[in-house]
Structure formats: C-alpha cells, structure tokens
Amino acid sequence: MFLQQLLNGLTAGAVYALIALGYTMIYGILGLINFAQGEIYMCGAFVAVLLLGTGQVNFYVAFAGGMAAAALLGVVLERVAFRPLRGAHPLVPLISAIGASIFLQSLALLLFGPLDRSFPIQFSFSTITIAGLPVSSLQGAILGAALGLMALLVIFVRYTRYGKAIVACALDRDTARLMGINVDRMVSLTFFIGSALSGAAGIMMAIYYNATYPRMGLLPGLKAFSAAVLGGVGSIPGAICGGLLLGVAESLGAAYISSGYKDAFAFAILILVLLIRPKGILGGRGD
Amino acid sequence: MIAYLLHLAILGGIYVILAISLNLIVGYAGQVSLGHAAFYGIGAYVSALTSLLCHFPFPLAALSAIIFTGACGLLLGLPTLRLKEDYLAIVTLGFGVIVDLVFLNLDITGGPDGLPGIPAPSFLGVSFRSPWLYLVLTLMVVLLTLGLTYRLVHSYHGRALRAIRDHEVTAQVMGINTPAYKVAIFTLAAALAGLAGSLYAHYITFINPESFGLHTSILALCMVVLGGMGSLAGAVVGALALTVLPEILREFRAYQDLVYGGLLVGLLIWRPQGLLGRGKLSLKFISRE
Numbered sequence: 001m002f003l004q005q006l007l008n009g010l011t012a013g014a015v016y017a018l019i020a021l022g023y024t025m026i027y028g029i030l031g032l033i034n035f036a037q038g039e040i041y042m043c044g045a046f047v048a049v050l051l052l053g054t055g056q057v058n059f060y061v062a063f064a065g066g067m068a069a070a071a072l073l074g075v076v077l078e079r080v081a082f083r084p085l086r087g088a089h090p091l092v093p094l095i096s097a098i099g100a101s102i103f104l105q106s107l108a109l110l111l112f113g114p115l116d117r118s119f120p121i122q123f124s125f126s127t128i129t130i131a132g133l134p135v136s137s138l139q140g141a142i143l144g145a146a147l148g149l150m151a152l153l154v155i156f157v158r159y160t161r162y163g164k165a166i167v168a169c170a171l172d173r174d175t176a177r178l179m180g181i182n183v184d185r186m187v188s189l190t191f192f193i194g195s196a197l198s199g200a201a202g203i204m205m206a207i208y209y210n211a212t213y214p215r216m217g218l219l220p221g222l223k224a225f226s227a228a229v230l231g232g233v234g235s236i237p238g239a240i241c242g243g244l245l246l247g248v249a250e251s252l253g254a255a256y257i258s259s260g261y262k263d264a265f266a267f268a269i270l271i272l273v274l275l276i277r278p279k280g281i282l283g284g285r286g287d
Numbered sequence: 288m289i290a291y292l293l294h295l296a297i298l299g300g301i302y303v304i305l306a307i308s309l310n311l312i313v314g315y316a317g318q319v320s321l322g323h324a325a326f327y328g329i330g331a332y333v334s335a336l337t338s339l340l341c342h343f344p345f346p347l348a349a350l351s352a353i354i355f356t357g358a359c360g361l362l363l364g365l366p367t368l369r370l371k372e373d374y375l376a377i378v379t380l381g382f383g384v385i386v387d388l389v390f391l392n393l394d395i396t397g398g399p400d401g402l403p404g405i406p407a408p409s410f411l412g413v414s415f416r417s418p419w420l421y422l423v424l425t426l427m428v429v430l431l432t433l434g435l436t437y438r439l440v441h442s443y444h445g446r447a448l449r450a451i452r453d454h455e456v457t458a459q460v461m462g463i464n465t466p467a468y469k470v471a472i473f474t475l476a477a478a479l480a481g482l483a484g485s486l487y488a489h490y491i492t493f494i495n496p497e498s499f500g501l502h503t504s505i506l507a508l509c510m511v512v513l514g515g516m517g518s519l520a521g522a523v524v525g526a527l528a529l530t531v532l533p534e535i536l537r538e539f540r541a542y543q544d545l546v547y548g549g550l551l552v553g554l555l556i557w558r559p560q561g562l563l564g565r566g567k568l569s570l571k572f573i574s575r576e
Contacts, residue, residue: 033376033377035376081552085555088559089317090371090373091317091318091319091452091516092555092559094319094373094376095313095319095551098319098321098376098505098508098551099549099550099552100548101548102544102547102551103544103548103551103552105544106544106545106548110541110545218384222380222381222384226381260392261388263385263388264388266381267378267381267382267384267385270381271367271378274366274374274378
C-alpha cells in the first residue's frame with residue numbers, strides 16, 4: 001500500500017516536475033512567472049488527442065506534434081503578451097499573463113466544448129510485479145519518459161552552446177548581450193523548450209487519467225508552481241526534486257490524511273515553504 | 288423593467304465595493320490578488336451562517352463577515368507579502384481553489400446546493416426587503432467605502448503605499464515599513480470584499496459556491512484594469528461598465544471570458560492606465576531593472 005502510493009506519487013510528481021521546469025526556466029531568464037503554463041500543457045494534450053483522432057498518424061508523431069504545438073504557442077505567447085511589456089512594472093506582465101491564460105482557456109472551451117475527451121488509442125499495458133509490488137507498465141513508461149526528457153534538458157543546458165547562452169542570459173542579461181548573445185532569441189528559445197516540456201507533460205497526463213478538457217491545466221499548473229517554489233525558483237535540479245517530492249507528498253497525504261482535500265496539499269506545502277524557506281530546498285533565486 | 292434596473296443597480300453597487308477593494312491591492316500596493324472572489328465568498332457565507340444559525344441582525348452579521356475575512360487576509364498576507372508580487376498572485380489563486388473546495392465539502396455550507404433562505408436585513412425597525420430600500424442601503428455602504436478609501440489614499444499612508452508600488456527599495460530607504468503596509472492594505476481589502484459578499488448574500492438570499500469561483504476574481508481584476516489601476520473613479524466606472532455591458536451583450540455570453548482575457552492583455556499593451564487612470568500614475572513607466 002505504502003509503496004504503491006509512493007509510486008503513484010512519483011508518476012504524478014514527474015509530470016509536475018516537467019511543468020515546473022517550464023516555470024523555472026522562464027523565471028530564470030525573465031524574472032516573471034508565466035501564468036499561462038497550464039494552458040500550454042492543455043494545448044499539448046489537445047493537439048495530440050486531435051491528431052490521433054484523425055486516425056492518420058501514429059502515436060509518436062502525435063506526441064511530437066503535441067509538443068511542437070505547445071512549444072509554438074509558448075513562443076507566440078512571449079511575442080504577444082510579454083515582449084511588448086518588457087521593462088514595465090512587474091505587475092504589468094503578470095496581469096497580462098493572467099489575461100492570456102483566461103483567453104486560452106475560454107478559447108479551448110469554445111473550440112472543443114466542456115466535456116472530457118478520452119484518449120483515442122488504447123494501450124495494452126500490463127501489470128508486472130516487482131518484489132511483491134504491482135507496477136503498471138503505464139506508470140513505468142510515464143516515469144521513464146519524463147525522467148528521460150529531464151535528462152535531455154540537463155544535458156542541453158550544461159553542455160551545448162545554446163544551453164550555456166540561456167544560462168548566461170539568466171545570470172546577467174546585459175553582460176550576455178555584451179558578449180554577443182542574442183538575448184531576444186534566447187528568451188524565445190527558453191519559452192520554446194519550457195513549453196515543449198509542458199506539452200509533453202499534458203499528453204502524459206491525458207493518457208494517465210484518460211481525460212482531456214479545457215480546464216485541465218489549472219490545478220497541475222498551480223501544483224507545478226508550488227513544486228518550483230519548493231525546489232527553489234530558477235533552479236533546474238530544484239524543479240525536478242520539488243516536482244517529485246510534491247507528487248509523493250500529495251499522494252501520501254491523499255491516502256493517509258484525507259482524499260477530499262487532495263488538491264489542497266500542494267497549496268499547504270507552498271505556504272509552508274514561503275513561511276520557512278522562501279529560497280526553496282535547493283536555494284533558487286526566490287527573494 | 289424598473290425591477291430589472293434596480294437589480295442591476297444593486298449588483299453594480301456591490302461590484303463597485305469589490306472593485307475598490309481590489310484596486311487598493313492592485314493599484315495602490317502594486318500586488319495582484321487572484322482570490323478576491325474567495326474573500327467575497329467567505330464574507331457571504333459567514334454573514335449568511337451567522338444570521339441563519341445565530342440569528343444575528345444584519346449589522347452584526349456584516350461585521351462578523353468583515354472581521355473574519357480580514358483575519359483570513361491577514362493570515363494569507365503575512366507569509367506571502369514579504370516576497371515578490373508573483374507569489375501573492377499564485378498563493379491567492381490557490382487560496383481561491385481551496386476555499387471553493389471547502390465550500391463544496393463542508394456540511395455547514397450546504398455543499399454544492401448552497402444556502403437558501405438567507406433573511407433580508409432588517410434593523411432600526413426597518414426591513415430592507417424591498418429593492419428600493421436595499422438600493423439605498425447599498426449606496427450608503429458604497430459611499431462609506433468610497434469615503435474611507437478616498438481618505439486613505441490621500442493621506443500619508445496612501446502616499447507611502449504608492450511609494451512602495453513605484454519603488455519598494457526607495458520606499459524602504461525612506462523609512463517606510465513596506466511589509467507592514469502591504470499586509471495592512473491586503474487585510475483591509477479582504478475585509479471590504481467580505482462586506483461586499485455580505486451585501487450580496489442578504490440581497491440574493493441564496494448563495495452557492497458557483498458565484499465565488501475564479502471567474503469572479505478575474506471579473507474583479509478586469510474591472511480594476513479597465514477603469515484604471517490606482518484610480519478610485521476608475522474602479523467605479525470599471526465595475527459599472529462590466530456590470531452593464533454583459534447584460535446588453537447577452538447573446539455573446541459564451542464569449543465573455545474570452546473577451547475578459549483579451550481585454551487584460553490588450554489594455555496593458557495599448558492603454559495600461561485604463562480608462563480613467565492618470566498617465567503619470569500608470570505603472571508602465573516605472574522600471575525595476
């Protein structure tokens with residue numbers, strides 16, 4: 001029972017971590033919280049479901065398509081709702097992001113209707129028993145894919161030219177510009193990568209819960225933000241640890257304390273972190 | 288027709304109080320609250336429950352709503368307002384979700400069915416059951432709120448708040464206790480939202496969690512941004528405009544949230560001072576970089 005809940009928590013936590021990476025990378029480079037991250041997550045899931053619904057493409061193409069659509073939405077969002085407002089009072093891009101989030105959510109509601117959509121293809125996943133613990137191979141696949149994407153991101157940021165340029169912009173935008181880095185392009189790239197990861201998270205959750213609907217991004221977005229704060233906003237390892245920890249805490253809390261208030265645990269953790277250690281466990285840039 | 292106009296006028300008055308209180312947070316303290324509807328809802332439920340269960344007269348029920356929501360605001364503001372403005376936005380958004388869950392799950396709030404049969408206010412021997420009298424009551428509360436906030440924002444404390452909004456570090460250097468000010472104004476704004484909720488509950492006489500969700504928080508934010516952040520007259524105009532316009536454009540109801548979202552982004556890009564905000568007070572010209 002305990003190990004089962006732990007595994008459920010890790011699966012959900014890996015998905016929260018993917019979204020939290022988007023929050024944390026964008027916070028790192030622009031110092032603002034992209035409120036519409038949950039809608040980008042929703043967009044990825046919807047595009048994948050619609051692509052699969054046509055029956056023309058296989059699962060991997062649909063997955064890549066969903067990620068690409070989410071990434072594109074992120075880039076467009078930055079151009080429209082954030083770039084014209086750069087250098088304004090921090091309140092201004094924040095409200096603009098809230099507006100964008102509401103706009104996208106109601107647009108999805110108009111286009112796709114309020115009902116849940118099930119995932120168009122069925123996977124024949126088996127349950128394997130490891131050391132007396134039944135593990136659904138769906139959970140294993142989600143956990144593996146999420147951790148794989150995170151590893152790719154870490155390698156990209158650590159070892160490639162573009163990754164290092166993003167880090168340079170996050171450390172000091174003006175100096176990075178003096179070193180010949182095109183800051184605007186790096187900001188776009190950050191939105192592209194962060195949104196692609198959120199899109200992937202959306203598709204995984206759409207498979208896991210077998211439901212895609214316009215408001216699906218609200219709670220995961222909120223929880224992923226809590227995860228980013230828990231790990232330390234602006235820190236990539238922090239987002240990963242925070243996401244996994246939060247998923248486990250939520251799953252155990254729902255199992256042993258109260259399931260009616262499952263969605264409240266992330267929020268309680270957020271408040272506690274803000275009270276006790278606003279920098280997060282790995283000490284991000286939260287001030 | 289007259290009854291309908293009266294209904295709109297009373298609702299408009301209640302929204303004016305809500306918009307003014309949110310404007311204190313957004314326009315004067317430079318913070319964003321996305322859970323304002325939660326305070327509004329807590330005010331409505333506390334007021335309704337105290338008058339249903341404890342048979343409090345309306346002034347006492349409204350007072351308990353004000354005190355209770357103020358205390359909630361204080362508890363929420365203390366950990367978050369020491370930090371950057373983004374944290375308050377997320378924490379209040381989460382608070383809104385939690386409060387919604389609590390309204391839905393508690394027995395005392397009637398769950399999704401809500402609370403029917405809230406008594407219309409009656410005090411000093413006058414029953415405010417008729418819409419005309421209720422309008423008078425609402426207008427009195429609106430004037431009281433306007434007077435209070437006008438006095439506040441044109442005082443030393445109001446100037447201190449604007450200094451915090453424009454440049455927090457400079458305000459601190461000038462000897463202003465910035466966290467204390469932000470917590471105080473957040474508490475006051477929460478209490479005023481509770482008052483608006485109390486007025487709403489006793490007017491409609493039936494409340495359920497649906498009226499106090501995220502949609503209402505966004506609506507209040509739109510009223511403030513449309514009218515002009517940091518302008519009292521703007522909050523009044525924004526609230527009245529967004530009470531009347533949806534009624535006129537009833538056939539486009541499905542597009543309401545789409546318009547609100549677009550309105551927020553568009554206004555901030557092209558007219559950040561809103562309809563009535565003064566240019567020099569607009570937030571666009573202050574850079575923190």
